[in-house]
Amino acid sequence: MKFQKPPGTQDVLPGSAELWQFVEQTARELCRRYHYREIRTPMFESTELFQRGVGETTDIVEKEMYTFEDRGGRSMTLRPEGTAGVVRAYVENKLYGEPDIAKLYYIGPMFRYERAQAGRYRQFHQFGVEAIGSADPALDAEVIALGYSFYKAVGLKDVAVEINSVGTPQVRAAFREKLLDFLTPMKESLCKDCQSRMERNPLRVLDCKVDQAKFEGAPSILDSLDEECSAHFARVRECLDAMKIPYSINPRLVRGLDYYTHTAFEYKAQGIGSIDTVGGGGRYNGLVADIGGEDRPGVGLGIGLERTLLLLEKQGAGPVSGPAVDVYFIAMGERAEREAPGIVQRLREAGLAVERDYQGRKTKAQFKAADRIGARFAAILGDEELDKSEIALKDLASQEQRNVPLAGLADSIRNLITTEKGIVTNDA
Ligand code: HAM
Numbered sequence: 001m002k003f004q005k006p007p008g009t010q011d012v013l014p015g016s017a018e019l020w021q022f023v024e025q026t027a028r029e030l031c032r033r034y035h036y037r038e039i040r041t042p043m044f045e046s047t048e049l050f051q052r053g054v055g056e057t058t059d060i061v062e063k064e065m066y067t068f069e070d071r072g073g074r075s076m077t078l079r080p081e082g083t084a085g086v087v088r089a090y091v092e093n094k095l096y097g098e099p100d101i102a103k104l105y106y107i108g109p110m111f112r113y114e115r116a117q118a119g120r121y122r123q124f125h126q127f128g129v130e131a132i133g134s135a136d137p138a139l140d141a142e143v144i145a146l147g148y149s150f151y152k153a154v155g156l157k158d159v160a161v162e163i164n165s166v167g168t169p170q171v172r173a174a175f176r177e178k179l180l181d182f183l184t185p186m187k188e189s190l191c192k193d194c195q196s197r198m199e200r201n202p203l204r205v206l207d208c209k210v211d212q213a214k215f216e217g218a219p220s221i222l223d224s225l226d227e228e229c230s231a232h233f234a235r236v237r238e239c240l241d242a243m244k245i246p247y248s249i250n251p252r253l254v255r256g257l258d259y260y261t262h263t264a265f266e267y268k269a270q271g272i273g274s275i276d277t278v279g280g281g282g283r284y285n286g287l288v289a290d291i292g293g294e295d296r297p298g299v300g301l302g303i304g305l306e307r308t309l310l311l312l313e314k315q316g317a318g319p320v321s322g323p324a325v326d327v328y329f330i331a332m333g334e335r336a337e338r339e340a341p342g343i344v345q346r347l348r349e350a351g352l353a354v355e356r357d358y359q360g361r362k363t364k365a366q367f368k369a370a371d372r373i374g375a376r377f378a379a380i381l382g383d384e385e386l387d388k389s390e391i392a393l394k395d396l397a398s399q400e401q402r403n404v405p406l407a408g409l410a411d412s413i414r415n416l417i418t419t420e421k422g423i424v425t426n427d428a
Pocket of ligand 1: 080081082083112114119120121122123124125126128129130256257277278279280281282283299300301302303304305306307
């Protein structure tokens with residue numbers, strides 16, 4: 001019997017795991033600079049949370065959720081996105097009681113039953129941030145800037161920021177009517193997706209790639225914004241200008257989740273087939289109240305990590321090297337073998353990265369292994385060294401070797417590492 005990973009999932013093997021770590025560390029470092037603190041919420045939540053939070057008529061809720069009944073008969077769903085769970089945690093833990101707004105971030109897997117292809121998976125990972133408790137448009141700009149800085153910091157080139165305002169629910173309801181007036185006469189000529197979207201969520205019709213050409217002359221939501229929405233949007237743009245974040249306004253940008261109000265934005269990049277959105281987010285002023293909390297405004301973003309990594313690899317990001325090994329320990333002879341576990345353990349406890357042989361390889365093969373993994377030093381222990389309570393240390397770059405006392409070995413190695421010179425012999 002041969003097992004295979006489920007469709008739409010990936011194994012991250014050593015080699016690419018280091019690139020993942022680099023991207024995740026970059027995200028964490030940015031969150032430190034922008035003062036977002038980590039939150040970890042469950043991988044599954046009650047199905048109703050996503051129905052209410054993400055929206056009943058979205059593709060996600062209608063056809064993409066991993067929903068199951070647990071043994072207690074409750075309907076549970078693997079989280080398809082991070083916002084609903086974070087907002088649930090915000091409400092449940094009464095974070096609105098804090099004097100400061102909640103600025104939270106998360107990195108983790110999300111699950112959507114989508115048609116798997118490059119850049120689209122059933123288990124994928126998001127880096128997301130949520131800032132809850134302020135309606136200040138400067139906060140929208142901060143979130144947009146954080147995402148933009150993330151792509152820059154990981155080294156991704158040519159990521160474009162698109163922004164729009166989707167207004168308030170009232171603004172949207174009025175715009176919906178105008179849009180339907182425009183779309184209805186052409187309904188028969190539109191693709192099947194568009195036709196069904198017209199009924200459920202006409203704003204998303206404008207997003208359709210197939211029918212794009214037909215929408216020239218379609219009304220723009222930006223012309224339907226009320227004064228408050230326009231002022232909010234103008235201030236977001238002002239802040240982005242001040243931050244020197246390049247962006248373009250896309251009045252047809254509509255996100256696939258229902259909770260957005262005012263600002264909606266996406267990060268776009270070419271290189272993964274027909275997929276061009278690598279991240280997105282927006283403001284969600286009604287969501288906290290919608291899922292039973294006090295009425296608090298929020299704004300956030302979600303960045304797809306697989307898409308980020310795919311593009312990084314496409315753009316030729318070099319492999320990130322594996323973890324550095326400080327010492328490769330080589331025991332020669334039975335006595336040394338007996339000492340090996342204790343010495344290796346002490347070095348590791350002292351904070352050094354140490355590897356040794358567990359395959360009974362000859363000394364020469366062990367030296368080769370040390371080179372292969374890029375060890376800085378080989379520590380060689382034989383009877384001769386043991387008799388003198390010493391150990392031979394070989395700098396594998398310079399090939400220079402000398403004996404040092406076994407006592408205080410970790411310190412000796414650390415001194416050599418910090419002098420950056422490797423082993424300097426007495427007559428050097
Ligand atoms: P979203 O646009 O659904 O937003 O997802 C954000 C990002 O996750 C996408 O731009 C994409 O990079 C990645 N993504 C989504 N689905 C897949 C998939 N099947 N395979 C690979 N990557 C995928 C949200 O999820 C919102 N929660 C973002 C947000 C946070 N808005 C406010 N706060």
